[in-house]
Amino acid sequence: MKRVKVSLALALTLAMAAGCTNEAAPSTKPGGTDEKNVTQAQSSPDNELFIYTVWPAYYVKEDIFQKQIGDYIKKKFPNITIKHVHWDNPGRQHKDLIAAGTIPDIIIDDTRRNVQGQLINNDLQYDISDLIKKYNFDTSKLNPAHMAQVKNLTPDGKIYGLPFYNNDFALFYNKDIFDKFGVDYPKDGMTYDEIYELAKKLTRVEGDITYKGFSQNPGHYLNYNQLSLSALSKTEDKGDMSDAGWKKLVDNMRRFYEIPANQFDTVETFASKPTIAMGVATVSDHLVKFYEENKNLNFDIASVPSLSDAPNTRYQPNVYSMYITKQSKKKDLAFQVMAALLSEEHQIDLAKEGVIGPLETDAVKAAFGKNLPQMQGKHVESIFYGKNAMPPAARQQDLVWYDVPVQGVFQPLIFNESKDSVTAIRMVQEQATKAIDTLKAAKTEINKAATTTK
Template structure:
């Protein structure tokens, strides 16, 4: 992700009302307002990485209309209020926002997972309204067919952002949709230079996301063995990206987080930055930027690299699981997702009307190449998960170690073979810890 090295991507934004898409019954996935009066209840909501203001802006008004008998108590993940701390205090929330990287260590390991399949069945809820990889990845991550969360916007596609001013200054044509990495490499060579006493880099990138969300779907941890997944395949990916940092005047930032976050690009000193498109990672207004689709490997399929969305989950300790599931249905309804899309939040459903509304209420996106976000028609495969019952390593820890490994190679602190061997050992050590729990 392009935020911080510790990483934990943030999601969400604001909500508006649907004006012309029919009633709840006409909207697939919409939750019907309760027909009979119910006893008042309180549902506590834990938003990993999301502040209460966002929940209020995006959901609370709609939920109050649909569920007048429910009082919502929002718990922000402040100091002392992490999910493990809440569980330890006996204050486990009813509704929990999670994601694939945090699913194991910050949900399932706490023994609070609830399989939502029975609720999907009892409410005849249509999971086919979502982009298929989002639902299936959660099922694979949970294993044994359990569904531990319902996907809600946004998901995060990989893109290339570029500084139009630098391309204009140096008389180089802008990047375009559908490029491969060889073409990006050639552009980076042209744009890496020193001029007027200032150094300009041709390329920077959120290498953590570039590696984790690779278009081959290669996992970091082998799904079937206690080791790094196929080192030879990882060498191919490393080599493709390392060459960009060997271009004269394009050395990788010595601070890992600075490279991931695109700090040099945001200061106007980099021509192209590869990153995850997110409304949570805005590019400064001082940069005249645009985006194009994320490059693919030469000769390989033209598919989109992406990271999945966050998910709403229900605690196993909740006394109001069915009510909580109905609330989830409301939060991912077409009404809410249409409002989100207009605000520039990428929807998790396949509804074309909702997708076409993307960014309509965002003046800053009016002249941007928004089509780059939807350029590819096929999704890259997500990485396969560990076999059921096997020891594993939290996704966050895997991707952090992989990013540091790559950075050490790019900085020429070590060679690729040694670095990947050391990564393999780190993964094995973490697996041993998991087995000894």
């Protein structure tokens, strides 16, 4: 079974290429939201549950959706039918389903990036707190950082969803390069300072081959940072990267790329061009991607390096969650299905396929990667080493959410323009504030136009 890398560009490509692999949403031209259609009830059979997936991107492949979700639902709820539609552009975006009056019962989406921009802005959100109580669902059994990522979207304490899948990070390392240069393998619990010393030893130029000691995506590193920092002000509509922790984070990463011959290069070539000794990458998709690109790659994994003042701390959750829409007429059924997907039985099944879920019992941990040939004999314990950093606290109500492109600190400002860390951080903060002002102005114009047409 081929699983594809979870990235926005690839999500778009795959969705368009595989448009007929899922049951298609009703044909509609992309356009603005129609208030009448937003509240229109779905005309689906009583035993049909409509699940709309946006992330993970590989659910564009129907066989993967069925293996990871659909088959288990059929097993536990044999009397219901699942209708599955995956996001596509154009034609299968949230606004298209809303305009057609075919609103899903459950949406699975990226929590940090899309929930405020898509779920809340499209008035699809529904507080499931009463359902949690009604069905005695114990959220305390779930990873607390995953739950916090769901709860911290709003300051009013409402719970709009439950975490389903965390595309967490690990340190992949090429054992052949370590062996070649006689360097000890990295261990769980190492700090960035320790990894930096290894990177200096492993960065070598031999003939026309450059061995790079370390590589990591700076955008992921900053977005899911281990200091739990947000690039947005919690009380105002503006960017805010004034916390001293931002400079600490930037300086920590830039030193790796200032090692002679270790200039930035994408970690994506870790398997296809195996000259990178160590690389931090997301687990679930890269376990498959790296194996497909190079089945002979002699690699293992260790826990992600931590900061010296945040020891044994993984990144903030890169979590995709399940949401029940307020328009759904099958909220009880939808919740029971979500609860089943979070059962230990199903979380074990997912763990065997290399999926990191929010339930981290001993049985789930022990099952991780059992169905993946590339994980046999690997140090899978590192996947669950330490704890996830908590996501930033909720911002003040009604503030505009903007996904600050923090990767811009490094590319282009540091890598291309050699800006100092303070200047690069300030420039990205200013760019974010300008972007938020533009979003607010556009929203004001839309509201004016709506008032005029009434």
